[in-house]
Amino acid sequence: MGTPDETLVPPASGKDEANVARIARQAIVDEARNVYGYELFDRSTAVNAHTAATDAALLFNALSYAGTEALVGKKTVFINCTHESLTGGHLELIHPDKVVLEVPPLGESATALDIEASLATFNALRQRGFRLAFDQNLLRRAYASWLPMASFIKLDMRRLSPADAEALVKFARSYTHAQIVAEKVETAEQFEHMRSLGIKLFQGFWFAQPQLVEARTIRPTQATIIQLINLVRQQASTDEIEELLKKDPTLSFNLLRFINSSGFGLSCEITSFRHAVMILGLKKLFRWAALLLTTSRTDGSPPAVGQTAVVRGRLMELLTSELLPPEECDNAFVVGVFSLLDVMLGQPMEKALASVALPQPVIDALVHNSGVFAPFLELTRACESGDEESFARAANALQLSNHQVNWAHLQALAWADNLALDVA
Structure with a gap:
């Protein structure tokens, strides 16, 4: 030791x-x-x-x-x-x-x-x-x-x-x-x-x-990893996930290398993307993609951006859980994860989202700051800013107490730590 x-x-x-x-x-x-x-x-x-x-x-x-x-x-x-x-x-x-x-x-x-x-x-x-x-x-x-x-x-x-x-x-x-x-x-x-x-x-x-x-690492783009996270959150079919893996050699390469490593413990080699997805399962695939997101880098984008995005996603999910239907909470997670996509890719949000199919309410929140998710995103950003007036205004708009929001924020940070996302 x-x-x-x-x-x-x-x-x-x-x-x-x-x-x-x-x-x-x-x-x-x-x-x-x-x-x-x-x-x-x-x-x-x-x-x-x-x-x-x-x-x-x-x-x-x-x-x-x-x-x-x-x-x-x-x-x-x-x-x-x-x-x-x-x-x-x-x-x-x-x-x-x-x-x-x-x-x-x-x-x-x-x-x-x-x-x-x-x-x-x-x-x-x-x-x-x-x-x-x-x-x-x-x-x-x-x-x-x-x-x-x-x-x-x-x-x-x-x-x-x-x-x-x-x-x-x-x-x-x-x-x-x-x-x-x-x-x-x-x-x-x-x-x-x-x-x-x-x-x-x-x-x-x-x-x-x-x-x-x-x-030397061979790392997929953050946009592709986020797309994979999005598919997993939607419980997409193996066919859909396999299609994404086929489109990005770096993503599929990393997945096959990981699942065939001795640390994963399989007795036979996996060469099929479909087999890899089935062996790993959606829960582990999500954890793998979340870790990969925060160890990937794009020019000018610090690795902490990926971690912050995933924390935002979890916080959005928790904040909406008491106020919106479960399927909307899933979309809230996507809003949080994608809210820093412009920073990750170094381009305007509208252009960054052009290559990803998303529900209209998600696009409304991210591009136009409107719709059902916009107030939650504003509150999520206020939690990071340290601006007490903005925080109070956003929390009051949703009729959430300081205790509720702070507890959700702590839960989101702890969740991210449990996924070990804070990679320097």
Whole structure:
């Protein structure tokens, strides 16, 4: 657990930084130095920006862009997580057999209730087949209830004396069924001592320094991804989705590469677009497209634009849910997602929408700022602006209280975080 020394990761080179995925990997080996798995570290985003979003970006880039066959082959992948990311929707896209989620301790201010509250999340992940790894803090008395959750316990050799390490190994074997990993092993003496205690897995600079894997990405346009999101939201037929995939080679390429990656866990290769859509299903296809939207870029359009658009869509959907029929809520989502299409494509909204078939009320709101969705879009924009007068005016027009709107906005932001959309 933890980030390797940055100086040991070779600097990336090349042009067009936005189209390169950078992932550092460090081997976890057995006592014969055969590779058991790899711990991955994201090098595409700012150093130390470890958030629920960067966890998702790392997994998504590893599976969709860098290609897991080149990156980790058939080996197990260890991913550092935040507690927020453990509830993220991006994990629904991952086959659990190949992934170990490394769970940090809670902060110093955590109470016994906070520690107990985490058990429900851990149990749900384990029931889905994920294995959890913890550091040596797990062996503190406060975390006793977490002990049965551990499949791996990592012991930091830089922080433990030989006597302390021996005591912790004995304790872990007495109270857990976890495999112990001696990490940050830097000397032959540390290795020999831990091996003499029966430890089978090791990680550290003495075995392997982190290696940087770079892969050039091939990303579809944001307009095409939004079109796919639109089709999925409408529960379009497989034929309609397949037709879109056939029209955009970059979109279909990314989908086939993702679904055939080892992280997805299929035993046979998928070569048909139709088969890919049927295997993935609409729910997972939506999550995949939403993640792809916010990791795609167009000239002059920062990646945060895609995330903001999806947050707007969810907020529009929530705001209309109490006031409009369900089918109109779906259209409200589309209004929110498409409300930044002009910024994404760098052209007037009317022209941006010309290539997409949309219901007239959606067009009225986006192009003419009129119709049933216009007041909701105005309120959505007011939530972002910080202009209290505009916010109050828009909320009053819809007879919604500040509490209702703020709660919906928080829900939309949380929903986006669970999809891990905030990719830097």
